[in-house]
Amino acid sequence: MAVNEEIEWWDYEDAEEMAEAVAGDIQFIIESAIDARGAAVVALAGGKTPLPIYAILSEAKLDWKRVTIIPGDERIVPLGDPLSNVTALAKTFLPKGARVMPIVPTATADYKAAGRSADALMQDLHWPLDLCLLGVGGDGHTASIFPGPDFDEALNGPKERRALGVMPDPLPPEAPVARVTLSRAAIVSSASVMIAVTGAAKKKVIEDAISQGAGSTYPIGRVLADTELPVDIHWAP
Numbered sequence: 001m002a003v004n005e006e007i008e009w010w011d012y013e014d015a016e017e018m019a020e021a022v023a024g025d026i027q028f029i030i031e032s033a034i035d036a037r038g039a040a041v042v043a044l045a046g047g048k049t050p051l052p053i054y055a056i057l058s059e060a061k062l063d064w065k066r067v068t069i070i071p072g073d074e075r076i077v078p079l080g081d082p083l084s085n086v087t088a089l090a091k092t093f094l095p096k097g098a099r100v101m102p103i104v105p106t107a108t109a110d111y112k113a114a115g116r117s118a119d120a121l122m123q124d125l126h127w128p129l130d131l132c133l134l135g136v137g138g139d140g141h142t143a144s145i146f147p148g149p150d151f152d153e154a155l156n157g158p159k160e161r162r163a164l165g166v167m168p169d170p171l172p173p174e175a176p177v178a179r180v181t182l183s184r185a186a187i188v189s190s191a192s193v194m195i196a197v198t199g200a201a202k203k204k205v206i207e208d209a210i211s212q213g214a215g216s217t218y219p220i221g222r223v224l225a226d227t228e229l230p231v232d233i234h235w236a237p
């Protein structure tokens with residue numbers, strides 16, 4: 001397994017400046033995909049950090065009806081729940097005309113079944129994804145790749161498995177529920193992988209994860225070690 005040596009940090013004065021820059025980069029990726037094949041498919045991170053990016057991106061002059069957006073991971077909660085990643089994306093991008101696709105259609109107690117259904121839904125999309133925008137948790141998770149019983153499957157499952165169900169152990173306090181996530185294989189196959197994070201603590205976690213390399217204890221380290229294309233990490237205090 002290679003260690004990615006093409007990781008570039010982009011540091012900004014504040015979250016607003018980062019949001020402008022990242023929104024601009026995503027706009028460019030979407031425009032390029034639309035120019036190339038008439039459509040774009042992007043996976044966007046959940047959580048709170050990227051919300052200012054999405055607010056700016058949604059104002060971009062894009063042919064939104066050609067854009068499909070999925071959450072790169074989802075908490076298994078009903079649509080409309082404050083924890084639902086796709087609900088936040090839908091509020092921002094549906095009014096623009098984008099196709100925002102839930103990956104967990106109905107909340108189910110069986111997270112493995114939810115993962116299988118998400119994986120089946122992925123077959124309807126154009127692969128590889130044009131972009132996978134990732135967030136990182138303070139514990140080093142990315143998308144919903146967490147330590148726990150599904151960690152190995154998320155990292156090392158069959159390459160064609162693009163999504164799976166995950167029960168984080170321990171459950172993250174900010175959203176203590178089972179998840180569906182893109183697999184590492186699906187993430188690293190993306191035409192472009194980008195990370196957006198804020199705060200000194202997350203910066204330290206990512207730096208440690210990168211220096212640990214392919215054997216990193218952090219999910220983000222395991223993902224970064226497996227990407228072959230350059231990865232941009234956007235950071236603001």
Ligand SMILES: O=C(O)[C@H](O)[C@@H](O)[C@H](O)[C@H](O)COP(=O)(O)O
Binds near residue numbers: 046050074135136175
């Ligand atoms: O649904 C999720 O949990 C996420 O997609 C997750 O990977 C997120 O990016 C991090 O937890 C950071 O979240 P914050 O930006 O809210 O800190």
